[in-house]
Amino acid sequence: MSLVDTLNAQMRLPVIGAPMFILSNPELVVAQCTAGVVGSFPALNARPASALDDWLSRIESGLAAAREADPEAPIAPYAVNQIVHGSNDRLDHDLGVCVDHRVPLMITSLRPPGEVVAAARDYGGHVFHDVISVRHAEKAIEAGVDGLIVVCAGAGGHAGTLSPFALVSEIRRFWDGPLVLSGAITRGEHVLAARAMGADFAYMGTRFIASREAGAVEDYKRMVTESTASDIVYSNLFTGVHGNYLRGSIAAAGLNPDDLPEADKSHMSFASGGESASKAWKDIWGAGQGVGTIDEIQPVADIVARLVAEYAGARARL
Numbered sequence: 484m485s486l487v488d489t490l491n492a493q494m495r496l497p498v499i500g501a502p503m504f505i506l507s508n509p510e511l512v513v514a515q516c517t518a519g520v521v522g523s524f525p526a527l528n529a530r531p532a533s534a535l536d537d538w539l540s541r542i543e544s545g546l547a548a549a550r551e552a553d554p555e556a557p558i559a560p561y562a563v564n565q566i567v568h569g570s571n572d573r574l575d576h577d578l579g580v581c582v583d584h585r586v587p588l589m590i591t592s593l594r595p596p597g598e599v600v601a602a603a604r605d606y607g608g609h610v611f612h613d614v615i616s617v618r619h620a621e622k623a624i625e626a627g628v629d630g631l632i633v634v635c636a637g638a639g640g641h642a643g644t645l646s647p648f649a650l651v652s653e654i655r656r657f658w659d660g661p662l663v664l665s666g667a668i669t670r671g672e673h674v675l676a677a678r679a680m681g682a683d684f685a686y687m688g689t690r691f692i693a694s695r696e697a698g699a700v701e702d703y704k705r706m707v708t709e710s711t712a713s714d715i716v717y718s719n720l721f722t723g724v725h726g727n728y729l730r731g732s733i734a735a736a737g738l739n740p741d742d743l744p745e746a747d748k749s750h751m752s753f754a755s756g757g758e759s760a761s762k763a764w765k766d767i768w769g770a771g772q773g774v775g776t777i778d779e780i781q782p783v784a785d786i787v788a789r790l791v792a793e794y795a796g797a798r799a800r801l
């Protein structure tokens with residue numbers, strides 16, 4: 484069986500809940516996996532580093548309890564996101580803990596993840612890598628990844644600028660392995676569209692911010708439900724890498740969303756997960772252009788049930 488088929492056999496919908504700095508926690512991940520979509524979190528969210536082992540144990544016991552309660556229900560595997568960058572001084576530690584737990588899927592960001600691939604291979608884990616261009620995709624394939632996550636225009640957090648139609652088609656010319664599409668995917672019909680254009684899975688971050696389980700303050704969740712695509716600002720000021728943020732949170736921090744300076748790259752590092760990055764992401768709220776379709780704060784189970792119904796409805800209409 485291919486990896487795509489193996490994963491789908493454990494899922495209700497071909498969706499991966501994307502890792503989100505600060506917001507993704509064990510409760511969100513367990514809720515996503517038990518609802519039948521892959522749940523994930525950045526390893527850096529577990530603080531201090533020694534908490535990662537406990538987070539993984541909580542996720543595993545949550546999933547085991549759900550399996551025992553309903554052995555027939557599809558329970559998706561979980562994933563841990565590793566930021567591969569010189570400024571992430573936790574990478575060796577976090578990778579070691581993930582190897583000990585035999586984490587089923589690792590999602591890597593920024594640099595080609597050779598060391599993560601080697602570590603995962605040893606215990607039969609898989610690695611999917613985030614890319615925003617053909618060049619990044621080629622480098623990730625050289626590093627031996629099992630899957631590519633194609634981050635296109637409009638995605639929440641660090642985002643690319645290319646149209647999904649353009650980038651998926653170009654990457655599909657040389658990559659027939661697992662391909663995940665990301666960027667403003669918030670509805671079930673979008674998931675079907677992603678598959679129709681050549682992706683195997685949809686990657687959804689923003690859709691889960693306004694969930695009961697996400698670790699965001701209520702004002703953040705509410706702002707997601709009240710915003711539309713025109714409220715999303717693309718800037719590199721906050722981390723040194725271009726990303727999408729909620730206009731309202733930038734204004735609330737006393738900055739002019741329409742006149743933001745360029746980042747001073749020597750002082751900012753998203754990858755470090757250090758003080759400046761944490762502060763930026765606590766005050767300045769990331770979200771993608773798909774916010775306009777999100778109207779209420781719901782439990783993850785209800786969000787996924789709605790996605791499943793929308794997906795089925797879209798299939799029936801075609």
Ligand SMILES: Cc1cc2nc3c(=O)[nH]c(=O)nc-3n(C[C@H](O)[C@H](O)[C@H](O)COP(=O)(O)O)c2cc1C
Pocket residue numbers: 501502503504505506525564591592613634637638639640641665666667668686687688689690768769770771772773
């Ligand atoms: C608030 C927020 C924080 C994010 N943090 C991370 C992160 O720590 N690591 C990562 O690889 N991607 C991160 N992302 C990007 C997501 O994993 C994913 O690419 C994106 O959410 C997909 O686009 P969408 O939000 O339009 O669904 C973040 C996104 C958001 C909205």
